[in-house]
Amino acid sequence: MTFVEGAVRVRVPATSANLGPGFDALGIALSLHDELEAEVRPDGLVIEVTGAGAEDVPRDESHLVVRSMRAAFEALGEQPPGLRLSCTNVVPHARGLGSSSAAIVAGVVLARGLVAGGALLVDDDALFRLAARLEGHPDNVAPAFYGGFTISGKDTPPEGEGGFYSVGSAVDPRVEVVVFVPPTPVSTAVARGLLPARVPHAEAAADAGRTALLVAALAGQPEHLWRATRDYLHQSYRRPAMADSLALVDELRDDQVPAVVSGAGPTVLAFTDASGAAALRARCPDGWTSHHLTVDRDGAVLL
Template sequence: MPVRVVVPATSANLGPGYDALGLALDLHDELTAEVTDGDLEVTVEGEGAGTLALDETHLVVRSMWAGYAAMGVTPPGVRLHCRNAIPHARGLGSSSAAIVGGLALARALVADGDRKLPDAELVALAADLEGHPDNVAPAALGGFTIAGREGERWYAVRAPVDPRVRVVVFVPPFSLSTELARGLIPETVPHADAAADAGRAALLVAALAGAPEHLLTATRDYLHQSYRRPAMPDSLALVDQLRADGVAAVVSGAGPTVLAFVTDGPDIADVADRCPEGWTARGLDIDGDGVRVVG
């Protein structure tokens, strides 16, 4: 029988939490797959339709194959349909959603898949495929996560989020590759900046857990956003404008989307009204579930 999963968009870094902090958002890709006796069939609607590969190089397919291999299974054929809502190359975790969604599909299509590929192993395999865990962890586990690597082992831990916290994302009409954005980060930073960033990241965990009045201070970044300004000056200009008005705004992931934290309904409309011409603004809840099988 076909299996359908939904997987959330994510925002990583959140200002000072470079390559460590991530948040799942209530915006989802929907993936449906079934095992067949034929060849691979891939269809795509929504984001990426007409541009994404429809063969074994498709990221969802590659992730499914990695999941099957981890479980010691080789399917005779797969029919896959992707209904994508997460913007591509905008800093909202579209590649992580594809990876986590593909692994979740493979797990759901295999008998005893939950036992053969438990959540911790799914996150680790997803991080191996993505190269870093900050987006795949919230995509898999939901909510707010702290993730990283210790030696050869990936780790990911959920942390609480105050139910008052919501976000507004400002999505520009232009894209930015993660590789380009990462290439602008220097190999070393001043010790004072690193110390300040560590303090802000710790404060951000507390602010999201129950002290959202500290979110503006907690989202001050010293490690990556300013270095990326040449690649996305309009995004950083919007961050500067919002923060000058007391809004806790950051670059989402590698950008160029801007994310702003808000704490109640009226704030969402007021902040969304700051959307630049040609961009789109959207208020979103935090997704507390992560990837899940539906239907």
């Protein structure tokens, strides 16, 4: 196996999972990006980080991008003698915008890019499945890798092959979003820990219907997004960990704005179009930040 000379760069989008009712299944890529660069060195490991999380992330083999690169190199058949990694982070950490998935996807794409003919050794679908295994679930990994709006999950033997899958679905060009990012993070583990082991059958059925409607609404009928984003399975249970976020969701939805908790939170995402974004951003709570974003249709891209 031959490593390429020089540096390889990748751009990876932020993502929002669930989108209300599509718990652990739906995800969308957004026009907010981390950019990373890596190259093979004769020895050692050098990590440079600027931007979001720079004060907190490790600078050793435990760094999530490095761990993901190591897993991809293993799949490719050989580890490099040394590495230099430079990360310019824009995606907020622990805010429900897919920062960990962005790191994992960036790592596996960088590793493959550093190997001559890497795409012949590990194709896109295999690389996606590796990234999903590293993350543990595919709902953020899929849009980060493929771009656009994705429906993803994992087959469960004996019904399926036991592998992760992702299917892309259309997004109406009118669909844009505003995200409201609070100053305080909430870990995914904490947010998941608030969910009950069982939910009422009626609520599960209602969520299934809204999820199906959401796919149709995003594809070409955005006038149905408010109804389609109503969730019954997870958001209300997470209120103790993100009361301000759920209060904002309630306030927006009372005004017929299709608003949801982004992923495990605490960021709030509201669907809009180009004409409505400015008015929405004006409703950003004090101390929060907001971004008007479009759908990233490319996913992870080598630059």
